[in-house]
Amino acid sequence: MTEVLARPAAQQPAWPDAEAVRAAVTVLRSAPPLVTPDETDRLRGRLAAVARGEALLLQSGDCAETFAGNTESHVDATLRCLLDMAGVLARRGGLPVVTVGRVGGQYAKPRSAPTDALGLPVYRGDIVNSFEPDPVARTADPRRMVLAHTHAAMAMNRVRALARTGKEVFSSHEAMLLDYEGALLRPGGDGDQGALYSGSAHFLWIGERTRQLDGAHIGFAEQLANPVGLKVGPGTTPEEAVEYARRLDPDRVPGRLTLISRMGRGRVRDALPPLVAAVRAAGHPVVWSCDPMHGNTCESPSGYKTRLVEDVLDELRGFFEVHAELGTHPGGLHLEATGEDVTECLDGASADDDASLVARYDSLCDPRLNSSQAHRVADAVGGLLHDHRGGSRG
Template sequence: MSRLSQRTYPVARRLAEQLTAALALPAAQQPHWPDPVRARAVAGLLHHARPIVTRDETARLHDRLATVARGEAFLLQGGDCAETFADNTESHLRANLRVLQRMGEVLGRAAGRPVVTVARMAGQYAKPRSRAVDALGLPAYRGDSVNSAEPTPAARRPDPHRMLRAHANAAVAMDVVRGAGAGEVYVSHEMLLLDYERAVLSVDTSGPEPRLSSGLAHFLWIGERTRQLGGAHVAFAELLSNPIGLKIGPDVTPEQAVEYVRRLDPHGTPGRLTLVSRMGHTLVRELLPPIVEKVSASGHEVVWQCDPMHGNTRTSANGYKTRHFDHVLGELAGFFEVHRRLGTHPGGIHVEVAGEDVTECLGGAGGITETDLPARYRTACDPRLNAEQSVELAHTVAELLCARERP
């Protein structure tokens, strides 16, 4: 929070105190920097970095998400599971933007309403991990902003300088987004690495109460592994004016969901909060309805979004982390069924996709099998739908949208 006017200084000081208190809470999935002094020095440099996005852009997305919450638009969010510095090329970024554009065109025709496109791009450089050590006994790869995927002890050593590289790469990616001619596209990433997320904050007094505006992304989401109600990630998100997403998995109770909504959307602002269900295709029809009912009864107009990827991940017989296309579609079908039955709006989808012909997810019209996985398995972390599977998925969601519109 730099370059503040005298008029905003008292507000900034109060928000800075609240930020310090939030970040003092337990924070899951954070790296242990070997040299804390160096980490603090890097954090200081990041505080003076230029914003990746503008506040006007973020405010415009907030307005767009309000229309999604009211059932007047549909949200398409997607991109790489984990961005890498090596793949931060114009060709890769444009390929991902093209596949999102094609998906959006299919969905827009079916929905008969605008599609709001949010890319997992220009900042998705940190990843939570279920295990601190990988199968080789090395510290887990936690995304390019923390360490390298190269399987050596030196490469896996957390290096805070990589946060500066992440910011520089994000700025390059955002320039491509703005110049790609792919329509109105916003950028998002998981709000995970708090030493990075606390940088490039400014005071925003345009809402019901003063908050901090992140200049690192238009939209930030809290992941399944960092959504502790007593933790730093939720407390930090409470201070932000940016639209916030929250992943909710099978362990979330309806009561917890309402508490998340109460804390993250205290003023009942449509589009402020997106609840991203990731239940798995076998559980969504059972577990999602009571959550939707309880939150709807609270009166908050949230965006209901489905992540059909993470609840359907498994390991193939030949050792690859993968997802089956049919299971992804199964969760989407269940998500739409739940909302149709309850009379609520299925607001969008959140998917991991690649614009290239990768072989990471099974099935689809191309009939990818387990023996095909090694051919073009290129993800840095979780498996992505390839371009053909992504457009095929969009056509299926289009059918679900049309079915919902029919009496």
């Protein structure tokens, strides 16, 4: 694994103190894992059912978790939103739903530039630096990785409290910060000699900005016993999609790999079909999931990043149309949503409604659906799934 992590790695912070990084990694290597191999294997089995067309994957939660926002009320609201959507999807779609939260570790964020409009180091998530616009606060601080583990453990306490009531939610986040992820690798049990499990989450995904085939993130994901995800955008070629599947699912295990398409409403109907067809022809039983958020971000007149719910719904309709045409299973839904009553996404037909956005725009990164909007999306997807399954049976 040391050799893998030495490969070129995109989106990593410029730590100013190498000794402080080593000290933080040492602490994390001895820290208790946040999840267990048994739990992870259970999720892998559930995702196998999704890959066979017998279930649906719902993945949802904060764009970027924050330390300050890691309160019992906020985490519980996020989980309630997730479970509410799952209930709607199960009733409307007629399939069991595998619930995976963006929770307990979504603290690192990719950015498009190293500095912001003020010339300060860009905010890379609470695991790296502070959102506060101050040169010292924006300096990458490796001690924050240890603090992130502590906060993730607190969030997982709420997840486990749900499990004790019979409501099973698995955890996930983007595998972005490799110093953190590498330090939380743990060996499997007696039946998994040589297997490496992430102790940071049940499910990790590789993002659009870090999916370089020769890079450290893909190399890292190859080594994991966990089920893994990969974001694919409109620039992904069929040949690349097949190579990702070959690298991340070499044994063609159902549910091992989830390919999360993030095409945008204007590209999903033409960019997605070649990828699905190529991966299917190569014999990889992947889960196909749709992230209808990241390809549909726009800007309001005053500079707020937002998303139109109708754009989100249109990409989802396109996703289902593609799978209906190809006879494949539209297996998942990946959202940024919160149970809080935020005003970050717009219900209207344009992004010009600044007055609606400013009422409660809390996200430090990307806009999230509020609970009402998330319910609306889940209801629409449940209907699409019902129609898709009816067409398949007919």
